[in-house]
Amino acid sequence: MKHKNMAKKGRLLGPRQNKPQPSGGVQQSGKLRSFKNQIRGIERLLRKEDLEPRVRAAKEQQLQQLKEKQEAQQRSEREKRLATKSASLRESK
Numbered sequence: 001m002k003h004k005n006m007a008k009k010g011r012l013l014g015p016r017q018n019k020p021q022p023s024g025g026v027q028q029s030g031k032l033r034s035f036k037n038q039i040r041g042i043e044r045l046l047r048k049e050d051l052e053p054r055v056r057a058a059k060e061q062q063l064q065q066l067k068e069k070q071e072a073q074q075r076s077e078r079e080k081r082l083a084t085k086s087a088s089l090r091e092s093k
Contacts, residue, residue, distance in 0.1 A: 035066055035069060035070035035073065036070065038066050039063060039066050039067060039070065042059050042062060042063045042066070043063065045059055046059055046060065
């Protein structure tokens with residue numbers, strides 16, 4: 001019978017060795033969260049009615065910045081994809 005606190009990788013997690021909880025920041029357990037995931041988290045936070053106005057304003061500004069960064073990243077990925085496509089077409093001629 002397996003132990004009920006068996007972690008995914010086969011390690012036992014005792015009562016004081018629980019999985020690390022996200023701190024609400026951008027990083028989570030050593031890896032960066034995607035823009036989409038960060039945006040989703042902030043939008044969920046903004047749905048709360050009891051959020052302080054100061055915090056709400058800061059999070060709305062952060063949300064706007066993340067959306068702009070996401071758009072820029074998508075644009076650069078699209079340009080990169082088209083550039084490699086056109087380069088492969090030039091090579092084939």
